[in-house]
Amino acid sequence: MLAPATSGDEGEGVAVVHTVLPSPVGDLTVARSSAGLTGIWFADHRTPPPPALLGERDDTAFDDVAQQFEAYFAGRLRRFDLPLAPAGEPFAQRVWAALREIPFGATRSYGQLAADLGGPGFAQAVGLANGRNPLSIVVPCHRVVGADGALVGYAGGLARKRFLLALEEPAADDAGRLF
Numbered sequence: 001m002l003a004p005a006t007s008g009d010e011g012e013g014v015a016v017v018h019t020v021l022p023s024p025v026g027d028l029t030v031a032r033s034s035a036g037l038t039g040i041w042f043a044d045h046r047t048p049p050p051p052a053l054l055g056e057r058d059d060t061a062f063d064d065v066a067q068q069f070e071a072y073f074a075g076r077l078r079r080f081d082l083p084l085a086p087a088g089e090p091f092a093q094r095v096w097a098a099l100r101e102i103p104f105g106a107t108r109s110y111g112q113l114a115a116d117l118g119g120p121g122f123a124q125a126v127g128l129a130n131g132r133n134p135l136s137i138v139v140p141c142h143r144v145v146g147a148d149g150a151l152v153g154y155a156g157g158l159a160r161k162r163f164l165l166a167l168e169e170p171a172a173d174d175a176g177r178l179f
């Protein structure tokens with residue numbers, strides 16, 4: 001029997017477990033430790049997690065996450081209220097915190113986020129941290145767009161990004177299932 005995976009950034013020896021939840025954007029692999037969610041990945045995520053980071057599968061430890069995803073995709077939830085424990089460098093943590101402040105239904109450019117975090121020279125670093133966001137959807141990196149409003153880069157693919165942004169539009173009640 002394998003030992004559960006552990007997450008070093010939240011404290012040595014913190015066990016991580018995972019499950020797979022169905023959603024309108026395809027299956028989502030969700031991992032958590034006792035400190036909070038550590039990752040959410042799409043089935044064909046651009047940079048999937050190494051299996052060792054997922055720990056054992058435990059389909060009984062994610063009812064709160066499943067309920068909030070269900071409410072979000074039904075248009076009844078605008079902000080997730082889940083404990084989060086993503087591993088990352090301090091600047092990345094600041095970027096991910098800034099992403100959580102982008103209101104439901106709104107977008108920000110990389111440059112706007114960089115300015116909020118200290119200056120326009122941070123735009124490339126913001127883009128890198130955004131691309132490494134381990135908590136897809138819950139930390140809404142899909143709300144970040146190019147300076148001209150164009151959809152650029154998303155670990156789940158631009159079709160998913162388009163779907164999530166449409167879901168968050170006020171008239172998106174009939175967004176439909178894409179995946």
